[in-house]
Amino acid sequence: MTEEVSKNTSSQTKSKLWVDILIFIAFLVTMDPRSSGLAIHEWLSLSMLAAMTVHLLLNWDWIIQITSRFFGKLGGLNRVNYILNWLLFVDGTLIMISGIMISESALPLLGIHLPQGFGWRRLHDMSANLFLLMLGIHTALHWNWIVNTINRYVVQPVVRLFAAGAKKDASA
Numbered sequence: 690m691t692e693e694v695s696k697n698t699s700s701q702t703k704s705k706l707w708v709d710i711l712i713f714i715a716f717l718v719t720m721d722p723r724s725s726g727l728a729i730h731e732w733l734s735l736s737m738l739a740a741m742t743v744h745l746l747l748n749w750d751w752i753i754q755i756t757s758r759f760f761g762k763l764g765g766l767n768r769v770n771y772i773l774n775w776l777l778f779v780d781g782t783l784i785m786i787s788g789i790m791i792s793e794s795a796l797p798l799l800g801i802h803l804p805q806g807f808g809w810r811r812l813h814d815m816s817a818n819l820f821l822l823m824l825g826i827h828t829a830l831h832w833n834w835i836v837n838t839i840n841r842y843v844v845q846p847v848v849r850l851f852a853a854g855a856k857k858d859a860s861a
């Protein structure tokens with residue numbers, strides 16, 4: 690999250706970290722349907738909709754603030770982040786719609802059969818590849834946050850745990 694609106698509590702930041710790790714791993718699995726199998730691909734990506742909603746809700750303050758100030762004075766990389774986030778949203782919607790249109794597992798199981806054609810497969814493939822590219826930029830733009838948060842909430846607690854264990858051994 691960019692500095693201007695970063696008045697998060699530590700529990701909010703921890704929630705963000707775990708949700709981000711979850712969607713990142715889920716995304717990597719969905720990008721390789723041949724390894725996971727099509728059923729896992731479809732159900733996992735459909736359930737990512739819920740996780741993505743949480744991702745957006747955890748950043749809701751930022752979205753509201755930047756939306757209201759977009760055409761005014763806006764510092765740092767907020768404007769770039771904002772535009773990229775919208776592109777991710779539109780592209781993510783295209784992936785989901787095209788995926789649902791070519792579904793071979795989830796929708797038929799629910800008794801839904803959609804008309805084929807229109808190049809949905811091509812659109813699905815193209816929008817997924819574009820998403821991968823934009824996610825690389827999204828990650829790069831939040832790199833400092835990722836490194837600092839992992840350091841504070843994962844690395845440091847583990848180091849403290851080992852240090853406490855070593856102290857106990859030494860005093861025994």
Ligand code: HEM
Nearest residue numbers: 690691705709712713716748751770774777778781831834
């Ligand atoms: C696999 C997918 C994604 C991953 C791993 C990811 C990761 C991240 C990370 C690490 C942050 C900074 C920490 C935080 O605030 O949570 C962030 C912020 C944010 N992301 Fe994502 N994100 C993903 C997809 C998306 C998508 C599809 C959208 C838009 C629909 C989006 C919108 C945002 C927004 C609005 C913010 C906060 C504002 C900002 O600083 O840009 N993210 N994301």
Ligand code: HEM
Nearest residue numbers: 719720722731734735784785788789791792793795814817
């Ligand atoms: C995060 C969301 C998703 C991503 C990143 C994603 C990504 C991909 C990728 C990379 C492929 C391989 C394309 C190829 O090699 O030609 C694929 C294939 C496929 N996806 Fe998705 N997908 C997502 C969501 C969905 C959803 C929601 C469904 C359906 C409910 C779906 C159904 C399919 C099907 C049926 C194929 C096989 C197409 C074929 O064999 O030509 N996908 N997806």
